[in-house]
Amino acid sequence: MRPNIKNIAVLTSGGDAPGMNACIRAVVRTGIYNGINMFGVLQGYQGLINNNIIPMDARSVSNIIHLGGTVLKTARCLEFKTDEGMDQAYANMKAHNIDALVVIGGDGTFTGARRFSERHPVSVIGIPGTIDNDLYGSDFTLGYDTAINTVIEAIDKIRDTADSHDRLFFVEVMGRDSGCIALRSAIACGAEAVLLPEKATSLEELIRTLEIGAATKKSSSIVIVSEGHKQGGAYDIAKHVKERFNHYDTKVTILGHLQRGGSPSSFDRILGSRLGYAAVNELLKGSSRQMVGLRGNDIQLTSLDEALTAHSFKLESDLLEMTKVLSI
Amino acid sequence: MRPNIKNIAVLTSGGDAPGMNACIRAVVRTGIYNGINMFGVLQGYQGLINNNIIPMDARSVSNIIHLGGTVLKTARCLEFKTDEGMDQAYANMKAHNIDALVVIGGDGTFTGARRFSERHPVSVIGIPGTIDNDLYGSDFTLGYDTAINTVIEAIDKIRDTADSHDRLFFVEVMGRDSGCIALRSAIACGAEAVLLPEKATSLEELIRTLEIGAATKKSSSIVIVSEGHKQGGAYDIAKHVKERFNHYDTKVTILGHLQRGGSPSSFDRILGSRLGYAAVNELLKGSSRQMVGLRGNDIQLTSLDEALTAHSFKLESDLLEMTKVLSI
Amino acid sequence: MRPNIKNIAVLTSGGDAPGMNACIRAVVRTGIYNGINMFGVLQGYQGLINNNIIPMDARSVSNIIHLGGTVLKTARCLEFKTDEGMDQAYANMKAHNIDALVVIGGDGTFTGARRFSERHPVSVIGIPGTIDNDLYGSDFTLGYDTAINTVIEAIDKIRDTADSHDRLFFVEVMGRDSGCIALRSAIACGAEAVLLPEKATSLEELIRTLEIGAATKKSSSIVIVSEGHKQGGAYDIAKHVKERFNHYDTKVTILGHLQRGGSPSSFDRILGSRLGYAAVNELLKGSSRQMVGLRGNDIQLTSLDEALTAHSFKLESDLLEMTKVLSI
Amino acid sequence: MRPNIKNIAVLTSGGDAPGMNACIRAVVRTGIYNGINMFGVLQGYQGLINNNIIPMDARSVSNIIHLGGTVLKTARCLEFKTDEGMDQAYANMKAHNIDALVVIGGDGTFTGARRFSERHPVSVIGIPGTIDNDLYGSDFTLGYDTAINTVIEAIDKIRDTADSHDRLFFVEVMGRDSGCIALRSAIACGAEAVLLPEKATSLEELIRTLEIGAATKKSSSIVIVSEGHKQGGAYDIAKHVKERFNHYDTKVTILGHLQRGGSPSSFDRILGSRLGYAAVNELLKGSSRQMVGLRGNDIQLTSLDEALTAHSFKLESDLLEMTKVLSI
Structure with a gap:
């Protein structure tokens, strides 16, 4: 009724x-x-x-x-x-x-x-x-779908320049408590590593992954960092990594609120x-x-x-x- | 095993x-x-x-x-x-x-x-x-998802110009036997009408829809035509409609194989x-x-x-x- | 003053x-x-x-x-x-x-x-x-700049699919009296040939170009046709070419008014x-x-x-x- | 010869x-x-x-x-x-x-x-x-042209979300010694203010601009910061501004190397x-x-x-x- x-x-x-x-x-x-x-x-x-x-x-x-x-x-x-x-x-x-x-x-x-x-x-x-x-x-x-598309379009552009040089990129994406955006965009852009708020990833583990990549002739690597990661944002992580892994030049992008917008x-x-x-x-x-x-x-x-x-x-x-x- | x-x-x-x-x-x-x-x-x-x-x-x-x-x-x-x-x-x-x-x-x-x-x-x-x-x-x-995104990006552009003038657009999309692309892109771009291979839509019905739109002050209309539609492609439909409905200037786009491509x-x-x-x-x-x-x-x-x-x-x-x- | x-x-x-x-x-x-x-x-x-x-x-x-x-x-x-x-x-x-x-x-x-x-x-x-x-x-x-960007984005998508198959594409762009859009987009997307309203290109000349491309192992070709071309639009040209040059499957796209729109x-x-x-x-x-x-x-x-x-x-x-x- | x-x-x-x-x-x-x-x-x-x-x-x-x-x-x-x-x-x-x-x-x-x-x-x-x-x-x-297009696409997305809330955004763009990217993208995206390496802009001046915007009912503001600005990057500027101007929530985006890439x-x-x-x-x-x-x-x-x-x-x-x- x-x-x-x-x-x-x-x-x-x-x-x-x-x-x-x-x-x-x-x-x-x-x-x-x-x-x-x-x-x-x-x-x-x-x-x-x-x-x-x-x-x-x-x-x-x-x-x-x-x-x-x-x-x-x-x-x-x-x-x-x-x-x-x-x-x-x-x-x-x-x-x-x-x-x-x-x-x-x-x-x-x-x-x-x-x-x-x-x-x-x-x-x-x-x-x-x-x-x-x-x-x-x-x-x-x-x-959610649009946000991930926005992230991968940004990372596709970074990949262009990553492959022209030998470089290591850290890209910070949204998700204070949830690694959903980070995880799906890592798959969709073929990132070498992803740091999620739900999952403790030690710096050692990350560096080991990057070293294997370098050893198997990856010309560049992209690491996606969820803003809620316990070890800090992309700038912090990049700084720690740089101290111990210097095969590549290291660069940071903070996507921020552009992830909320777009058609x-x-x-x-x-x-x-x-x-x-x-x-x-x-x-x-x-x-x-x-x-x-x-x-x-x-x-x-x-x-x-x-x-x-x-x-x-x-x-x-x-x-x-x-x-x-x-x-x- | x-x-x-x-x-x-x-x-x-x-x-x-x-x-x-x-x-x-x-x-x-x-x-x-x-x-x-x-x-x-x-x-x-x-x-x-x-x-x-x-x-x-x-x-x-x-x-x-x-x-x-x-x-x-x-x-x-x-x-x-x-x-x-x-x-x-x-x-x-x-x-x-x-x-x-x-x-x-x-x-x-x-x-x-x-x-x-x-x-x-x-x-x-x-x-x-x-x-x-x-x-x-x-x-x-x-x-499939990429193809629909491609179609709606194209139609968004058409909509820009449609609203600057008073116009009626026919856009032909892929799908010889299947109206899947046509149907979802019609929803996603807010098309005024959609012609599917699976469904007979008479010219009268289409014209009635367009007339209602004109009467309720739509400044323009977009009709999506599946390439497999029985009454012909977008050019044919546009021609028939034009003979009987002349509130707007009529334009045709054939998207063709660009629907297969794209990142x-x-x-x-x-x-x-x-x-x-x-x-x-x-x-x-x-x-x-x-x-x-x-x-x-x-x-x-x-x-x-x-x-x-x-x-x-x-x-x-x-x-x-x-x-x-x-x-x- | x-x-x-x-x-x-x-x-x-x-x-x-x-x-x-x-x-x-x-x-x-x-x-x-x-x-x-x-x-x-x-x-x-x-x-x-x-x-x-x-x-x-x-x-x-x-x-x-x-x-x-x-x-x-x-x-x-x-x-x-x-x-x-x-x-x-x-x-x-x-x-x-x-x-x-x-x-x-x-x-x-x-x-x-x-x-x-x-x-x-x-x-x-x-x-x-x-x-x-x-x-x-x-x-x-x-x-003008936006229109050409719109055309090349469309043709980039066509190129994706062109290279997956062996194909010949005809793309009709705007310009009833002016080949400006056609010429610049031909350069910008690396088209194999371009037909302009200002310039008579014989069918023979076009076919010769395509044959040279086929002979030098181009896997596909794209021809841009200005809507004002004297020998007709992309459909007409494609039909004539098909009768005499059948190395590839032939496909047509009519971009139409989407060239006017877009951010x-x-x-x-x-x-x-x-x-x-x-x-x-x-x-x-x-x-x-x-x-x-x-x-x-x-x-x-x-x-x-x-x-x-x-x-x-x-x-x-x-x-x-x-x-x-x-x-x- | x-x-x-x-x-x-x-x-x-x-x-x-x-x-x-x-x-x-x-x-x-x-x-x-x-x-x-x-x-x-x-x-x-x-x-x-x-x-x-x-x-x-x-x-x-x-x-x-x-x-x-x-x-x-x-x-x-x-x-x-x-x-x-x-x-x-x-x-x-x-x-x-x-x-x-x-x-x-x-x-x-x-x-x-x-x-x-x-x-x-x-x-x-x-x-x-x-x-x-x-x-x-x-x-x-x-x-250069592509880089500016990349910047404005990013800022257009930020603008979407800026207008849904009342917000102040700081976007850092490339240009250590040259404000060319910052200046042209500021014009192209209608930014409220731009900080260039070539030009000293005092914090007072920036805050005055933002206050005028707030007074004339701008629902949000975007400030473009050239990475070479003497007062620091976008994070620093945002922090200083926030201490003295709190009409809006403040957010930061660092575009970084994505500006180098893209088709x-x-x-x-x-x-x-x-x-x-x-x-x-x-x-x-x-x-x-x-x-x-x-x-x-x-x-x-x-x-x-x-x-x-x-x-x-x-x-x-x-x-x-x-x-x-x-x-x-």
Whole structure:
């Protein structure tokens, strides 16, 4: 039985990720196609509190599917963690007769959505949007595929120059707690070594790998360093290595926030479109407090409770093994 | 029990696809890592018949992971369909003491591999490599993700100019029998309509869609035409539409073979690496006449028999529905 | 002596070209920096007639420097060729107190500007914006560099697949009367042959070139066909060649309007910025009926009269010769 | 009168730059077209000393025009600064009957070439190849255009995420002594401020600029820092700014050596082709100890003496002024 939902709002929260705009577009147009009045909330939960809520029609999401970032902007919002903040947000939603909320973001976003829906009679669906791919309930999160493509395009350029000289490159990529970006980009660009936050790699081990490479006539080597690595960032590691291994000249690149941007890949545009489309259809079917995610090639639901507690993501073990085998 | 495999050859056959080089690299290095002597066959089955077989070491696949095309080249080969052809190929393999074969390609490639392994005592593993994504047993084939990214980059550029004028664009994409590229790229670039080989779309229906777009103030529209569409290619469709719908100036682009090229996406590099790695490991475990494929986020086996007979690929129904809903 | 200019409008007209947005931004901000009120005219001269004129501030051109197309849109406008059209346009300008006009476009745009400024007391400066590079008075026009980059990226992808098979590709590029895009992209992608509108190339000559390539073991060949070639487009040429030269499989790509789009190259962004900056500064110095252009690495003025009559562009002779020498 | 040149060698030296391969291809094929035997020297002057000299034919430069880096590799070579080193190099050249040398590189490369040709009877032509654009005698050096395109693609991605949040980004680009890359990329990506090695910018001045931006509602700002800036790299500057200006969250990206790589832009491919073509033609006309360069749209000669002593490159003054005007 279809619930009596007439007005839906959508917001993006936490770090932005490529594909969020494709997802916003899908949410808005799927709502309008089904006769719902659609609203956009600017700057995440803060906009809900500040009543920064605007009506959206089909044309207001024209020509955004290919844009990086999020047209709704995003912000961190401490105030929404308080009861007063949530009450003010709810008052604003009621003033617009908004019955349901689609939130696009990560862990923090879902935690807020869960608490909000416990306190106030609002239907919520979460959409996993973060470049870190560290959420339970979806094989891939929105933005992850684009982020890796961005990393490998950068490293492909470094490889060009690496092969012209004999050089050793350290490239620092995002992932404070999660080595997902580092691991997949290491496979995809054929890096000689990768340092992950989840895995202690001793300096000795790294240097041994580099020495074997030099001995087997590798003309250059690339080491990917996850920003969350315990022994420090790329600059620190490079410095330590340089003291003990001087076959090559050593260079450092810190990719930083460019990994968050860029036009979303086809994968992220399609994923964002499917998740946005599913989120609204689920709300119209009466679902709430669920996350929509990709499992295999299918869209599936996971309760926010499970998504937030399980959090059991592990690095794929075949990929970990492959970083060693394929870089010989 | 590990079979007595000491020498493995790899070849690419049929149409080339981005990611094949990443896959060849993984096959060769996984073999060498496991103490196997590795060989590359140039120009597919033709090279097997012509004894165009070269030894490969770890360095011979250096710096190819990011290259489009296939360093082993590919060719169509009628001769391999004959018993004489297969016998000659086998004789050449025996001369090199090659015990097993990894073949990267599509339907035709697998048909050849199956017949060859029926006639001669050769272990074979197939890897699905084709931009068309039309094989049973793998959610995605090697090259498909890159091809769609190529298409959407092209259409993004067209969209720029479409919005500066009021225009109607017809873009012809690959897929003689399969609308996979057309469907996913239509979603990913927000096309107003898509014509698929699997689905009859009348001219009336198309024109009605375009008229609704014009009435709701779309400043331009993009129609994706699969090359296999029954009513003809993009030029034909454009001509018919122009006769009856003249709100916009009409323009045609034929993407053609540029869809086969380009540096592989991270998805295809990782997929190629995983499939190549798995293929060799399967041979070493004693598997034969199997295809390795991606199901969800896991590598799984499908027998060549099943892969070749089932062939039950269907366009994702949610995507089909979404082309209508999301382009309002 | 600085003339009494207080309000300036800017418009884009004719075919859109990448870099126009960078140029609009520079015009608007240079004006505002100098205390001028700035206006944008939507859809070229048609917008002037229809009073589609909007005030612009510094923020209204934020974040457009990297976008293809033109945010002011463009249109062809027959009405502006009539006295009535021009008078109506002038009346609208007077109603906004607009003293001067910056027009970005090609030949047709400048012809309109010249006639308009003869009939009405309006200062005008023209900025050469067209991907065809066919204007006198500027070594490069806005959009040309990006267009060639777009073409070579496409052809690089074709080359990937060309080398995997033995193939002959025909790629049709823009340029009805001008072979500029064809010639430069032929050099930049190492094409085996190029057919230009300015130069008769017999089929015999083309086939001889291809035969020499085949004889000297070229594994594939790429022929660039300018859309204005007298013997027909790429499909026609390919058909004729195929009848007489069958060493390779023959394939056709029609790039079409994707050549107009895409994020502008650094060259076009800088060129657009410099020309827009110079255009406003020239108006403030009292110049009128001039075109600003790039000569060497300097910005120089050419009168619209000269720009429109000289029109003496010739294909660079060293490049013509190089297409033959470098593709051996 | 044509000198009696029968064998020419080409080498790349110093830092690699995109377009070097296009240039090598042009040198080799222009030589072969004119009946000259062509040689490639691996690893710059070191290869000349080590007799790392290989014959090149037309096919040996097939399919490299689009590749970054240099297929001939490069190296720094202290030994070539000694008389013994030069004598050994000359002995190796004589053993191959090599009469003339084309050297592609920067200041150091040309200094070596000049001294070598003073000591031994060898004709030399220099080609300006460096991403820094800091040579006298050519408006643009090989690789500069590609490097700026690489920088702006990176910054475009950062801009996406900058606009989703309110943020301040510091991006460090190459240029130890030369702000050419920083200045042009600042214009091309619309940076709010740029710090150049040639120009002292006080922290106060920078902070004032950022405060004006914040006051006029810029949602984010990007500051480009040349690696040679006197107040330190991007990390140092960011730290100092953060202490006194906290409107935004502050983030740092160090692009590093990815600026040297990447497929060359059309501009650099054409420039490399023209310079390579001209270099060989000049040798065949009897020129020596000259550099070929681009002036305006023409190829011109500058003597190595002048190129090395004048070294009077100045940042374009209109661009400097524009960084201030266009970022309001």
